[in-house]
Amino acid sequence: MEVLKIATAGSVDDGKSTLIGRILYDTKSLTTDKLAAIEKTSKQKGYDYLDFSLATDGLVAEREQGITIDVAHIYFSTAKKSYIIADTPGHVEYTRNMVTGASTSQASIILIDARKGVIEQTNRHFFINNLLRIKDVVVAINKMDLVDYSEDVYNKIKADFSELMSKRDYQDQKITFIPVSALKGDNVVNRSENMSWYTGQSLLEHLEALDKKDIFNVGTPRFPVQYVIRPKTEEFHDFRGYAGKVYGGELSVGDDVVVLPSQTKSKIKDIYFYNEKYQTASRRSSVTITLEDDINVSRGDMIVKEGDLPTIDKQFTANICWMDSTQLTPGAKYVVQHGVNKVLAKVDKIHHKIHPDYSGIETDVTGLKVNDIAQVTFKLNKPVFYDQFKNHRTNGSFILIDTQTNNTVGAGFIQ
Numbered sequence: 120m121e122v123l124k125i126a127t128a129g130s131v132d133d134g135k136s137t138l139i140g141r142i143l144y145d146t147k148s149l150t151t152d153k154l155a156a157i158e159k160t161s162k163q164k165g166y167d168y169l170d171f172s173l174a175t176d177g178l179v180a181e182r183e184q185g186i187t188i189d190v191a192h193i194y195f196s197t198a199k200k201s202y203i204i205a206d207t208p209g210h211v212e213y214t215r216n217m218v219t220g221a222s223t224s225q226a227s228i229i230l231i232d233a234r235k236g237v238i239e240q241t242n243r244h245f246f247i248n249n250l251l252r253i254k255d256v257v258v259a260i261n262k263m264d265l266v267d268y269s270e271d272v273y274n275k276i277k278a279d280f281s282e283l284m285s286k287r288d289y290q291d292q293k294i295t296f297i298p299v300s301a302l303k304g305d306n307v308v309n310r311s312e313n314m315s316w317y318t319g320q321s322l323l324e325h326l327e328a329l330d331k332k333d334i335f336n337v338g339t340p341r342f343p344v345q346y347v348i349r350p351k352t353e354e355f356h357d358f359r360g361y362a363g364k365v366y367g368g369e370l371s372v373g374d375d376v377v378v379l380p381s382q383t384k385s386k387i388k389d390i391y392f393y394n395e396k397y398q399t400a401s402r403r404s405s406v407t408i409t410l411e412d413d414i415n416v417s418r419g420d421m422i423v424k425e426g427d428l429p430t431i432d433k434q435f436t437a438n439i440c441w442m443d444s445t446q447l448t449p450g451a452k453y454v455v456q457h458g459v460n461k462v463l464a465k466v467d468k469i470h471h472k473i474h475p476d477y478s479g480i481e482t483d484v485t486g487l488k489v490n491d492i493a494q495v496t497f498k499l500n501k502p503v504f505y506d507q508f509k510n511h512r513t514n515g516s517f518i519l520i521d522t523q524t525n526n527t528v529g530a531g532f533i534q
Contacts, residue, residue, distance in 0.1 A: 123329065124203045126221035126253065128244035129230030134261045138230065138301035139193055139204055140171025142323065145308035148195035149174060171301070199327050214475065214490040215442040217247055218530055222516065226255040226329060228322070233266045233298075237279040242476040245280075249287045250438060250475075250492070250532065252509055255329060257295050259322060263314065264300040270316045273298045286477045289509070297322050335402065339506065340368030341429070341514045342422040343458045348407055360391065360407040361416055366513040370408070371399040375425040378416050379504045384425060385410040419460045421504050429504045429514060434467065436496045436534050437508075439487065443521065443528035446486035447495070453528065454520040455499065458513070461520075463500040470494040494534065508532040 129135035140157075143149050149157070153174065161170045174193075193204040207220035221227060227248045231241060248256050258280055266272045277296050284294060297306055298317055305311035308323045320328065348360040370376075374387045390397045391407040400406045408422065416422075423429065441447050447466060455464040472481040472493040487493050508515030519529035 121199075121331065122201045122203065123226060123326065124205065124224045125326065126205045126207055126217075126224035126227045126248075127230070128207055128217060128221070128227065128247070129261075130232070130235075130238060130240040133230040133232045134172075134301045135230050136172035136174070136206065137170075138228075138259065138261065138299070138307065138322075139206055140174035141301045141304055141307045142204075143174050143193070143195055144169070144171060145304060146195055146197055146323070197323070197327065202326070214243070214247070214492070215440055215530075217244075218251070218440040219442075221247055221251050221253065222530060224251075224253060225335065226257070226326065227253045228257045228259050230259050230261050231276055231280070233260050233262045233269075233272055233276065236276050237283060239476055241280070242283060245283055245287070246475040246477055249289050249292070252289055252291075252512060254291055254335075255293050255295070257297055257322060257325060260296065260298045261301055263298045263305060264303050268298075268300075268305075268311075268313045270314070273317070283477070295319075295325055297325065339427060339511055340370050340402075340424060341366045341506075341511065342370060342408065343460075344416055344418055344420045344422065345459055346418060347416065358409070359413065360409050361422065362405075362407045363422075364405045365400045365402055367402060367511050369399050369401050370422075370424070376410070376422050377425050377428060378410075378414060379421045379423065379428070380431065380502060381415065381420070383412075383414045385412040385414055387411075419458075421458075423504075429506045429511075431502050431504045433500075433502050434496060434498045435503075435505060436470070436494060437517070437531040438473065438534060439493055439495045439519070439532075440530045441487040441489060441491045441493070441528070442530065443526065444489055445521075445528070446488055447519075447529065448486045452522055454522055455497065455503070455517050455531075456520055457503050457505065457517040460503060462503055463522075464497040464519075467496040467498045470496065495531075505533050507534060 127135050157169055157173045160173055191206040193206060195202050205220035205224055207217040229244045260273055260276050298314055299306045299322060301307060305313055306321045308321060310321050342363050342365055344361045344363050346362040348362055350358050372387050372390055376387055377384055388409045388411045390400045449466050449469060451466045453464055455462045469484045472484045472491055475492055506514040515533045517531045518527050521528045
């Protein structure tokens with residue numbers, strides 16, 4: 120079954136956790152004991168309704184403050200798809216958490232409180248979706264029940280958000296506006312009878328209808344080798360397979376391929392999944408590939424189609440989200456984890472810091488603090504094979520690891 124990962128973003132009290140809880144409730148994805156706990160706690164708080172936010176706010180501090188702090192992953196399924204919702208915090212001090220949750224998502228939901236409209240935080244949420252090249256963004260205008268389900272309010276917020284869209288540098292996004300009431304259930308899973316003026320899909324209907332070709336960059340297959348398989352049995356004495364996951368496109372038996380970094384050429388002989396043979400390995404499938412030629416291939420190498428090579432270089436420029444309390448400074452050294460490869464890198468130059476509210480850039484930056492986003496050039500101690508993030512999200516992204524603490528201190532997106 121197809122799996123769709125969705126990132127969510129919203130400001131304090133926009134109702135993001137309630138929206139997710141409503142989806143789980145209406146799709147009957149809550150366990151009996153979880154539902155009973157929500158009913159009990161809602162009564163204890165004196166509510167005459169079910170507090171669906173209790174289904175997602177897992178930390179004690181989240182339940183006490185009524186905010187989202189950590190990134191939670193919520194799983195549920197319908198008859199058509201399986202879903203993973205990355206419930207990310209929307210506060211400015213948790214920008215790194217939002218980037219982490221959204222970096223692997225194929226779609227996104229930005230919540231706006233119908234009473235407040237587009238605010239500064241909305242700019243930040245949309246900027247991060249733009250930065251991470253998320254192709255399908257739903258702008259869910261929530262709490263429509265508190266503005267009497269007004270079409271005028273909806274149209275005003277839609278117009279304000281459309282002005283924000285003109286500032287983006289990524290034009291391949293599809294933006295869909297849906298008026299909802301997470302608390303009452305309007306247009307979340309089922310269409311609302313209170314907004315007859317809205318003729319579009321409910322939120323879940325929109326997610327169910329998303330086509331893979333509309334949300335993935337397809338056509339540039341990359342196969343990082345994770346493991347070389349050499350069985351120690353007589354039956355498979357001469358077997359030499361390369362296990363990994365296909366990203367960005369498809370690989371088929373007979374394809375002319377190049378192994379990086381050696382740039383040795385060969386052809387794909389067989390594609391295995393366990394003991395079954397396949398003609399084609401589709402995007403995101405984990406398979407074992409054999410080649411027609413007995414060549415040297417190791418963990419960390421990459422198999423690509425001939426004539427469709429990535430960039431091979433010992434430096435790159437990337438947008439960085441800094442996640443550590445210790446500043447990033449020019450000259451500092453980190454380990455770049457790019458796919459299965461680890462490479463020692465030095466910060467060559469901080470070009471500028473990017474204000475995630477679309478207010479511009481800041482030059483003459485001497486260091487990056489936690490939650491800062493900036494454009495940085497790195498020099499590496501050996502070549503890596505990469506694509507621009509806008510063309511290939513997997514092969515164009517990496518993480519930075521502190522050489523002393525071994526902590527993940529940054530996430531990068533190659534320009």
